[in-house]
Amino acid sequence: MVLKIIVSFFVLFALSRVYLRYRDKSVGLFALIFWTILWGLVLFFAWLPRSSDTIARILGLSRGVEALLSISVVVLFYAIFRLYVKLEFIEHEITSLVRNLALKKK
């Protein structure tokens, strides 16, 4: 029960950050909706852990926690890959900028 309360407070804190970022236009509406759903799911499974057993059965796993962890790991790997690709793109943009400045001086 204590853990559920701690998780709930953390989720509320995270949601408040997301909302503040949306209000100062650091993130758009899509990001607001996405993160609200994601944190909402965290809150949902924190209070109703047995509901994850349905997901576990579909995936052929014995426990809901395993299912949630497995899905989380896959999603995290994909998120890291997307971040890496984005980072590479930004690096190329910086290189283009540096090159244009170098050539402009000549």
Place this chain on the structure above:
Amino acid sequence: MKVYIIIPAFNEEKVLKNVLNDLKIHFDNIIVVDDASDDTTAQIAEQEGCIVLHHLVNRGQGAALKTGIKFALMEKADIIVTFDADGQHRSEDIHNLVNPILNHKCDITLGSRFINPESTKKIPTFRKFLLKCAIVFTRVTANLPVTDTHNGMRAMTADAAKIISIQQDRMAHATEILEEISKHNLTFIEVPVLINYSDYSLDKGQHFGDFVKIIFKLFVHKLK
């Protein structure tokens, strides 16, 4: 025929003056791309009368090479030669690289230390092993039967330089250039070159970790 020598340089103040003096005997159009060195590399290149391009922040050898090539093309170069700044290369070898292009035998010439028996003896054992692994890797990825995949000495026609697209900013550009040659069916010849190994150049050269990074970079690039 206008021949431009492109030298990407990062913190090479210890050897650059000798490298440029050696080159100036044979060639007029020398472009040094200073990749945000924090020593006197750029000043030395300017004092030696070279064309110096400055990167405000360090972007890597591949990026510096691309900047130099782009400038050379703007200057209407006919032949572009890439040359390392660390003193490993000999200026005399440039003639061997340029001649086949002048005689219209190929689009690109690639320097190879493994064709020159004198050079082969001097390669440190572990470095030789890594280079051989790189050759196998390149034969699989680029399907190119080359004997030296990470030699900074190469010469190309302006047309070939326009076709080759260097996207890799750091050391993976060497493999990328070979992949571009294969992709665009550019004709090439390998030419024996001598590599001068010194403690300085070995320290600056690629190590095992660099090869792992190169493979990772090329792998991710293909996934994008």
